[in-house]
Amino acid sequence: MSVNAADAPAFDLAAWSAAHLDRVERALERWVTADAPAGVDHGAPAALVQAMRYAVLDGGKRLRPLLVMAAWEAVSESTPAEPGQAAMTAGQLETALRAACAVELIHAYSLVHDDMPCMDNDVLRRGKPTVHVQFGEASALLAGDALQALAFELLTPDDNNIAPHRQAHLCRLLARAAGSGGMAGGQAIDLASVGVALTESQLHDMHRLKTGELLQASVMMGAACGDASKQALAALHRFGAAVGLAFQVVDDILDVTADSATLGKTAGKDADQHKPTYVSVLGLERSGAYAQELLGQALQALEQSGLPNTQALQGLANMVVNRIS
Numbered sequence: 001m002s003v004n005a006a007d008a009p010a011f012d013l014a015a016w017s018a019a020h021l022d023r024v025e026r027a028l029e030r031w032v033t034a035d036a037p038a039g040v041d042h043g044a045p046a047a048l049v050q051a052m053r054y055a056v057l058d059g060g061k062r063l064r065p066l067l068v069m070a071a072w073e074a075v076s077e078s079t080p081a082e083p084g085q086a087a088m089t090a091g092q093l094e095t096a097l098r099a100a101c102a103v104e105l106i107h108a109y110s111l112v113h114d115d116m117p118c119m120d121n122d123v124l125r126r127g128k129p130t131v132h133v134q135f136g137e138a139s140a141l142l143a144g145d146a147l148q149a150l151a152f153e154l155l156t157p158d159d160n161n162i163a164p165h166r167q168a169h170l171c172r173l174l175a176r177a178a179g180s181g182g183m184a185g186g187q188a189i190d191l192a193s194v195g196v197a198l199t200e201s202q203l204h205d206m207h208r209l210k211t212g213e214l215l216q217a218s219v220m221m222g223a224a225c226g227d228a229s230k231q232a233l234a235a236l237h238r239f240g241a242a243v244g245l246a247f248q249v250v251d252d253i254l255d256v257t258a259d260s261a262t263l264g265k266t267a268g269k270d271a272d273q274h275k276p277t278y279v280s281v282l283g284l285e286r287s288g289a290y291a292q293e294l295l296g297q298a299l300q301a302l303e304q305s306g307l308p309n310t311q312a313l314q315g316l317a318n319m320v321v322n323r324i325s
Contacts, residue, residue: 011314013316016315020100024066025062051142052143054131055111056147060107060108064107065101070222070312071219071220071221071222075236099221101154102152102174103174110187111125112132119191120273131143152171155174166225174217178214197276203277204245219243219313232307235302236301238301242317246291246320250320252279254324255270255279278290
């Protein structure tokens with residue numbers, strides 16, 4: 001790949017991530033309020049907005065928004081002149097930023113609901129009390145509902161900066177990843193599998209839906225913010241699938257090997273609740289090897305994409321597999 005050429009400058013993932021994370025954080029701070037984006041009822045109850053902001057702001061890896069921005073840059077014709085600075089119009093940047101924030105809002109809503117007593121009954125998330133612990137179950141349920149609705153509002157602004165066909169495509173990608181054929185369906189399987197001995201194939205299907213679909217959608221939504229060939233889209237689809245599954249494999253490993261302070265959530269909870277995981281099915285060593293195999297698949301897909309600017313996607317894939325929290 002051209003990005004690996006000997007004369008190519010070293011890619012600084014930390015600097016690239018910092019630039020885009022700053023954009024995402026400022027956008028979320030602006031949009032997750034009672035006054036914005038345009039169209040939100042200015043009379044929204046302050047307590048609901050407070051719970052929404054608590055669920056979203058000041059925490060999390062923001063992996064999904066970063067995948068959106070990285071995929072958008074990858075399908076853009078111009079290589080960034082400096083970290084996080086794609087040579088694109090303001091309108092194109094805002095489209096990608098709205099997509100990045102929308103997928104993060106869906107992720108945040110899913111965590112709020114998953115942590116509730118009727119689901120995983122967890123009390124710690126991102127190093128602080130979960131939303132239902134902090135605000136009560138009813139407020140947590142409503143905050144999750146509102147975050148989900150806000151995600152789709154972000155993708156359909158009134159100012160026509162995003163072409164209608166692109167709005168529809170982005171909404172469809174996100175809805176499919178979040179619904180019964182994606183995240184919600186995977187969570188349903190997860191809840192039904194407590195104490196059940198799943199095969200590796202069944203575990204793969206569960207995690208592909210519960211975790212992988214939204215991560216894969218993040219990549220495809222980023223690609224949908226630009227223009228890409230069928231070859232590139234197919235390769236990015238394979239990349240997203242591999243990274244999405246690798247994330248869950250590593251998550252299962254860290255649930256066994258890391259502590260709660262490092263993870264920012266309750267460690268060892270899967271084993272305590274008798275949930276099937278890659279570690280329980282494959283063992284720790286084989287799970288680690290499988291994560292590396294998935295990383296290889298992801299990087300190979302990027303090589304086959306024909307895209308010249310995939311350094312950020314490469315870096316994020318390596319970060320997913322080799323992370324410690």
